[in-house]
Amino acid sequence: MLRWTVRTAAIAVMTTLVCSLCTAAELTLQREGRPRLASPEQVEALRADAEAVEAARALADDIIARERTSVYRDHSVALPAPAAPLAHEGDWPWMTGISGELRAYLEGTARAWELTGDRRYLGWCRELMLAVSAWDQWHDPAVDEGPSVATVHLIHGVCVGLDLTWDALPESDRAVIVAAIADKGAHPVYEHFTAEDSYLSSPNIWPNGYAMLSEGLGVAALTLLGEDERADEWLAKSLTSARLFLDEQGGTDGGLVEGLAYGGLAVDALVHLSQVAGELTGTGIFDHRYFEQAILFPAYFMAPGGGTVANFGDNGGPLGCPPPVTGLARALVERNGDAVAAWYLSKAGDSDKPAVAPEHLPLARYFRDIDWVAMRSGWGERDSLLAFKSGYAEHHNHLDQNSLILAWGDEWLLNDPGYQVFDMPYPPERRLSEEMVRARHDYTYGTLGHNAILVDGRGQIARRGYVTEFLSSPAMDYAVGDASDCYPGLKRYRRHVISVAPDYYAIFDEIASDGPARKIELLLHTTPDGEFSIDGAELPVGESVEGREARIRRTGEAVTRFVSPASLRFEHRRERYCEPYGRYLSASVGIFSDETVAWVVGAGPAGRVRLQARPVEGADAMQVQVGDAVDTIALGGEESVSAADISFTGAAAMVRDSRAGVHRYALVEGTRLQVGVATMIACETPISAGAVVEDGLLRARISSEASAAVTLFCPPQAGTVTIDGAEVTEGIVRDPERLTVTLSIPAGDHEVEVRG
Numbered sequence: 156m157l158r159w160t161v162r163t164a165a166i167a168v169m170t171t172l173v174c175s176l177c178t179a180a181e182l183t184l185q186r187e188g189r190p191r192l193a194s195p196e197q198v199e200a201l202r203a204d205a206e207a208v209e210a211a212r213a214l215a216d217d218i219i220a221r222e223r224t225s226v227y228r229d230h231s232v233a234l235p236a237p238a239a240p241l242a243h244e245g246d247w248p249w250m251t252g253i254s255g256e257l258r259a260y261l262e263g264t265a266r267a268w269e270l271t272g273d274r275r276y277l278g279w280c281r282e283l284m285l286a287v288s289a290w291d292q293w294h295d296p297a298v299d300e301g302p303s304v305a306t307v308h309l310i311h312g313v314c315v316g317l318d319l320t321w322d323a324l325p326e327s328d329r330a331v332i333v334a335a336i337a338d339k340g341a342h343p344v345y346e347h348f349t350a351e352d353s354y355l356s357s358p359n360i361w362p363n364g365y366a367m368l369s370e371g372l373g374v375a376a377l378t379l380l381g382e383d384e385r386a387d388e389w390l391a392k393s394l395t396s397a398r399l400f401l402d403e404q405g406g407t408d409g410g411l412v413e414g415l416a417y418g419g420l421a422v423d424a425l426v427h428l429s430q431v432a433g434e435l436t437g438t439g440i441f442d443h444r445y446f447e448q449a450i451l452f453p454a455y456f457m458a459p460g461g462g463t464v465a466n467f468g469d470n471g472g473p474l475g476c477p478p479p480v481t482g483l484a485r486a487l488v489e490r491n492g493d494a495v496a497a498w499y500l501s502k503a504g505d506s507d508k509p510a511v512a513p514e515h516l517p518l519a520r521y522f523r524d525i526d527w528v529a530m531r532s533g534w535g536e537r538d539s540l541l542a543f544k545s546g547y548a549e550h551h552n553h554l555d556q557n558s559l560i561l562a563w564g565d566e567w568l569l570n571d572p573g574y575q576v577f578d579m580p581y582p583p584e585r586r587l588s589e590e591m592v593r594a595r596h597d598y599t600y601g602t603l604g605h606n607a608i609l610v611d612g613r614g615q616i617a618r619r620g621y622v623t624e625f626l627s628s629p630a631m632d633y634a635v636g637d638a639s640d641c642y643p644g645l646k647r648y649r650r651h652v653i654s655v656a657p658d659y660y661a662i663f664d665e666i667a668s669d670g671p672a673r674k675i676e677l678l679l680h681t682t683p684d685g686e687f688s689i690d691g692a693e694l695p696v697g698e699s700v701e702g703r704e705a706r707i708r709r710t711g712e713a714v715t716r717f718v719s720p721a722s723l724r725f726e727h728r729r730e731r732y733c734e735p736y737g738r739y740l741s742a743s744v745g746i747f748s749d750e751t752v753a754w755v756v757g758a759g760p761a762g763r764v765r766l767q768a769r770p771v772e773g774a775d776a777m778q779v780q781v782g783d784a785v786d787t788i789a790l791g792g793e794e795s796v797s798a799a800d801i802s803f804t805g806a807a808a809m810v811r812d813s814r815a816g817v818h819r820y821a822l823v824e825g826t827r828l829q830v831g832v833a834t835m836i837a838c839e840t841p842i843s844a845g846a847v848v849e850d851g852l853l854r855a856r857i858s859s860e861a862s863a864a865v866t867l868f869c870p871p872q873a874g875t876v877t878i879d880g881a882e883v884t885e886g887i888v889r890d891p892e893r894l895t896v897t898l899s900i901p902a903g904d905h906e907v908e909v910r911g
Contacts, residue, residue, distance in 0.1 A: 370424035462478070478504070655781075672748045679742065782813075852908065
């Protein structure tokens with residue numbers, strides 16, 4: 156069935172959206188008549204769809220039967236002719252919810268009129284539009300100093316209502332509604348965008364509000380083109396502001412500063428603006444560089460089985476975040492057939508069309524502008540995703556630097572509580588006492604509710620962390636988050652996260668105090684239905700036990716096995732008033748001043764995950780059993796490091812050795828990696844590289860800040876060599892005795908293949 160929502164109403168046919176810092180004089184209508192915010196083709200298609208017509212009628216019947224708004228029981232307005240919301244004390248944004256409800260009612264009844272021609276819906280919508288048009292202003296003066304999200308809701312609702320009922324309204328009614336859109340919606344928004352000291356003077360002051368008000372201004376302008384001489388200037392400003400938002404809040408790698416929910420809401424709003432502007436005036440913002448990689452951010456953080464995405468910050472709840480940016484994904488599919496966007500829509504449950512998993516993409520990606528990292532075991536339904544963050548944003552952020560969450564299939568096993576409970580009075584119908592609000596705020600905003608560490612029982616302060624190293628390679632993916640500044644009492648806290656796909660994730664928590672020994676607890680959270688067991692025995696809430704392996708079970712299962720120290724004290728906790736978010740394990744590591752905690756994590760079907768790992772004496776290292784092979788993983792430093800049979804100079808290294816010999820190895824920011832006397836990687840300048848040898852093919856990824864001669868262990872000696880898909884015949888030195896190949900590698904990141 157065709158859909159019609161406020162963001163998709165205008166997309167019947169995507170036009171080529173070209174440039175866009177257009178002058179006001181260039182913004183002219185390319186299509187006459189009404190409705191304007193929806194294409195004639197889509198309206199006709201909906202009218203021909205009996206199911207769509209019946210759904211619109213049923214929704215409108217429910218709307219016109221209502222006597223009051225219902226989003227808040229204790230603060231509502233009469234329908235269909237509401238007076239402006241009552242004055243109130245406190246800073247709860249009542250009007251945002253009420254205006255959002257009115258927007259839905261205006262759009263719902265206007266749509267039903269357009270599809271059915273039933274004048275009951277027309278009369279109800281008209282009365283509501285005229286009542287809202289009579290309000291003194293379209294924001295809440297008790298909370299907002301000027302236009303707000305409530306303003307956007309009212310602009311949208313009244314504009315869509317006017318657009319769909321235009322031909323049926325008396326000219327006098329149209330004049331009143333047009334004046335309200337202009338003088339209570341568009342003009343106040345425009346004034347705040349152009350004032351130097353306004354909260355809309357920069358996207359960084361209020362990011363998602365800036366984007367939504369940019370779109371609201373544009374929708375108002377498009378509705379009023381030809382009706383108000385200021386509309387051209389409003390539209391030009393709207394598009395300019397949209398571009399500025401993408402410049403400053405949309406990372407070049409697709410990341411969004413405010414995360415998936417708020418960032419996604421902002422982007423979908425701007426996508427809608429660009430679609431409608433393109434349809435009506437030939438202008439838009441789709442040529443902005445952000446859109447080249449925009450879909451990768453939600454795609455990488457989609458749970459492998461679909462349905463939800465990672466919920467760091469104010470995003471979603473304990474079961475994940477509903478998939479955002481579906482408007483963007485649909486636009487990318489319609490615009491250029493984007494295959495990743497099509498796959499994302501299918502995983503989001505927004506498309507029943509078959510889609511191919513993006514297996515051409517690397518399994519890990521670092522979103523540099525926000526310091527989030529995604530590591531996947533694969534792109535299949537029953538793969539796992541480890542999401543890791545060490546970045547802080549001013550808006551909608553939590554005290555969760557260096558936290559991680561883990562999904563297998565379509566469920567989160569190590570979870571995040573999601574959207575925070577703010578430390579402020581809540582509406583009475585929420586039935587939250589001050590004590591409950593305080594407890595839930597501490598849990599959802601504070602470190603306590605996240606998979607991070609506590610130091611002497613305390614969490615983080617509001618400072619940002621950073622991802623300081625990242626490598627994506629066929630052998631392993633590697634990231635380091637530095638949250639040293641986030642913990643009073645610590646001189647250093649670096650979390651090293653390593654993915655050896657598809658088998659397991661290895662984690663090293665490098666912790667050093669600023670002097671005195673500190674008590675360190677590592678937290679592992681799961682959902683309300685998750686179950687904990689330690690070394691095979693269930694651990695009830697409130698009890699503790701010594702152990703080394705914790706299992707977190709839902710339909711799937713996550714297994715965490717601690718390598719160093721060999722044994723910890725696990726306590727199963729559930730915080731009072733926070734039961735809806737789940738429960739957690741406190742793994743007490745001990746009291747120390749300088750230690751590296753090493754552990755390994757696996758995920759899969761419940762009861763079928765097996766992990767065998769042991770420490771390596773004399774190094775921050777572990778060995779993990781994988782079938783008949785043994786992986787050695789170690790942290791390095793400025794000096795040469797030896798761990799079991801490997802030695803290296805660099806930040807970290809891994810080698811997989813089996814009866815058939817070494818066939819997987821990696822080095823991070825280093826110059827040398829050896830197994831015994833055999834050279835795996837060698838270079839005179841530091842590089843990061845990882846390689847897999849299988850079926851007569853070596854696949855490697857090499858990152859170097861400068862051109863370098865790089866030697867790799869390479870059993871396939873004969874055949875072709877390609878760098879970034881292009882065959883190379885010069886500058887190659889093969890050593891059949893040492894089983895190595897030396898290549899001249901340009902600066903940058905490069906894919907290398909040697910085929911036997």
